Amino acid sequence: MHIAIFVYGTWGDIRPHVVLGTALQKAGHEVQVVASPGYEQWVRDRGLGFYRLTTDVNTFARDNAKLMDAGFLLQLQTLRTHIAPLFTQMGLEVMGATRHADVLMTVEFGISLLLDVVKANKLKPIFVNPAPLNPTRESNNVLPNKPGWFPFEGWYNRLGYTVLRQSGWRGLAGGRNSLAKQLGLPTGSYKDFRAVVDTAPALTTVSRHVFQRPSDWGDHWQVTGFLFDDEPEWSPPPELVDFLAAGEAPVYVGFGSMPDANPAATTRTILDAVWRAGKRAIILTGWAGLGADDVPENVYILKYASHSWLFPRMSAVVHHGGSGTTASGLRAGVPTVVVPHQGDQGFWGRRVKDLGVGTVPIPRKKLTADNLTAAIKEATTNRTLLANARALGEKIQQEDGLAEAVKWVERFLS
Numbered sequence: 001m002h003i004a005i006f007v008y009g010t011w012g013d014i015r016p017h018v019v020l021g022t023a024l025q026k027a028g029h030e031v032q033v034v035a036s037p038g039y040e041q042w043v044r045d046r047g048l049g050f051y052r053l054t055t056d057v058n059t060f061a062r063d064n065a066k067l068m069d070a071g072f073l074l075q076l077q078t079l080r081t082h083i084a085p086l087f088t089q090m091g092l093e094v095m096g097a098t099r100h101a102d103v104l105m106t107v108e109f110g111i112s113l114l115l116d117v118v119k120a121n122k123l124k125p126i127f128v129n130p131a132p133l134n135p136t137r138e139s140n141n142v143l144p145n146k147p148g149w150f151p152f153e154g155w156y157n158r159l160g161y162t163v164l165r166q167s168g169w170r171g172l173a174g175g176r177n178s179l180a181k182q183l184g185l186p187t188g189s190y191k192d193f194r195a196v197v198d199t200a201p202a203l204t205t206v207s208r209h210v211f212q213r214p215s216d217w218g219d220h221w222q223v224t225g226f227l228f229d230d231e232p233e234w235s236p237p238p239e240l241v242d243f244l245a246a247g248e249a250p251v252y253v254g255f256g257s258m259p260d261a262n263p264a265a266t267t268r269t270i271l272d273a274v275w276r277a278g279k280r281a282i283i284l285t286g287w288a289g290l291g292a293d294d295v296p297e298n299v300y301i302l303k304y305a306s307h308s309w310l311f312p313r314m315s316a317v318v319h320h321g322g323s324g325t326t327a328s329g330l331r332a333g334v335p336t337v338v339v340p341h342q343g344d345q346g347f348w349g350r351r352v353k354d355l356g357v358g359t360v361p362i363p364r365k366k367l368t369a370d371n372l373t374a375a376i377k378e379a380t381t382n383r384t385l386l387a388n389a390r391a392l393g394e395k396i397q398q399e400d401g402l403a404e405a406v407k408w409v410e411r412f413l414s
Contacts, residue, residue, distance in 0.1 A: 001413055004101040004123075006034045006094055006110055008053075010257035010287075012324040014039055016205055016227035017105065017128060022046050023406050034097045051097035055090045087113055087175030088182070095183060098123055103413065108133045111196055112168045115188040116180045118196065126412055127202035128405075130323035131344040134202055134221045135161040136214035141347050169193055201412040203405050206323075209395045210330065210351065222408045225401025226327040234306040240282075243300040247280050249315040250300070251376055254284025258320045258341045258364075263289040266367075273372035274299060279315070279380065307332075316379035318372070321345030321352075321361070330357065333393025335379040335386060337372075339364055357389040 005021050007014045014035055021031040025048060032049035033039070036056040043050045095117045098104055104114070104123040111118065111125060118125055127133075132141040135158050140146060142160030150156050169190055180187045201220045204211065205227045213223040244250070253270050260266050267283070267290045274281040280298045284305075285291045291301040307325065311317055311332035319325045321338040326348045329336045336358035338349035349361025359375040379385060 001103055002030045002032070002101045003103045003105060004032050004034055004051075004094075004098045005128075006098075006104060006106040006114070007039075008035070008090065008110070009107075010322075011039075012256060012322040013107070013130070014043075015229045015324055016130060018043055018046055018048065019227045019229050019402060020105075020128065020205075020405055020409075021048050023402055024409060027406055027410065032097070032101070034094055051093070053090055053093050055086045055093070084172075084174030084178065087172060088178040091117060091175065091179035092182060095121065095179075108197055108202065109168045111193065111200075112172045113176050113179070115176065115193050115196060116183065116185045119188070119192075120183065120185055124413075125196060125200045126409060127197075127200060129202055129204050130206070131347055132204050132206065132211050133161070133164070134204065134217060136216055138214040138216060139211075141211075141351075145350075165194070165197065166190070201408070203408060205401060205405060207327070207330070207396045207399055207401070209392060209399075210355065220412070222404075224404040224408065225399040226331065226396065227401050227405060228308065228327065228331070229324075230308040231306040234309065236305060236309060240300065240302065240305065243282070244313055247298070249313060250280035250282050250298075251277075251316050251318060251380065252282050252284070252311065252314045253290075253318040254282075254302070254325075255286050255288050255290070255320040255339065255341065256284070256322050256325055257287045260288035260290070264292070266290060267292050269367060269369050269372065271295065271299065272369035273376060276369065276373040277376040277380070279376060282310075282314070316376065318376065318379075320364075321348040323348065326352065327396075330389075331393055331396045333390040335359070335382070335389045337362070337375040337379050339367055339372075355388070355392065357385060357392050359385075 003024060005017050007017050018033060021033060025031040032051055033043045034051045035053060037052045040050050040052055091113055094114055098121050101123060103126060104118060105126045105128055108127045108129055137154030137157050140157040140160055142164050146153055146156045177187050204223045206223060207225050208223050211223060266288060270283060282300045282302050283290055284302050295301060307328035311328050311334060314334050316335045317329040318337040321340045323344060336352045338352055338358060338361040340346045340349045340361055341364045352358035353360055359378050362371050362375060
């Protein structure tokens, strides 16, 4: 089979897809990744084919960091007016990239843009979802917890998925409709979209100890376990090794690929919280550009490190709640503090708290030195959190999500 993998997000989004793609290629399939140009060399080094998109929504996000703190309506308006042309161009390029493909693998949201491409190129879609996105009455992974006055829990749970799907469909309407027009195709309807996402195979790449497969799912929706990119070739810089050896295990603080309109202020908030908590810390610069020239001796500014190497050496991890970062922290067996910025990060913040392995999440807009100090103290001293995190980490370490994912893809393709 010729499998095309379409990824339009950040490093955290592309890594698990490429890990799966590499395993599928070893199983005898031809795999090509369709993604932004910044990932090309890294993907080719893994031995996979690559189709370079000329558009890059990541660049737009970094250049418009202020949108992170904007209201939902402004973000939606920006999506419709400024980002829609980027998505249209992206769709045109995916159309060309998949003309000879048999299968398109992407996150479920990808089909909100590419529905007409899938139909035109007669592709079999397989969704690779880093968080639970398939509807179920048994759990709520989208909306806030059900209010006490609402009587029907199962209906409320499914309502969240309806809202999520309709938001994605409508948010990408401008780019999708323009794409269909330029391709000379009839515009797909929401009914057509639902027909695809309700019947297409989907892998939820999450540990079963974190999210149990609902009993109301069909066999075409499976939970595999996390897909880790352990980077065995990576080695730490001597300065990092020396810092770790110089004292107690530090707290990791990093917001990955989340941009920040005022990184100096955010850095100061983190430094103040670390000092008040009396801890050592490693701060990841990330896309936010965190860091300062005058950091104290108990703080190390880090440009990059493999999560699989670094996190087990931490006393706690503070991060944005990206699915990959969350997975690495849980596997490491250390308590988590989630500072959700957007998207599914709110779900991961709630899930970490509900599992008893982390603190109450702190939304990015409400982050202060006071609440971050309290969270760090709790994460590093609460014996119940420490024990729960260690126990969950040991369970996740016993799973092989990659092998499980490959098994199900092979079944879907047979």
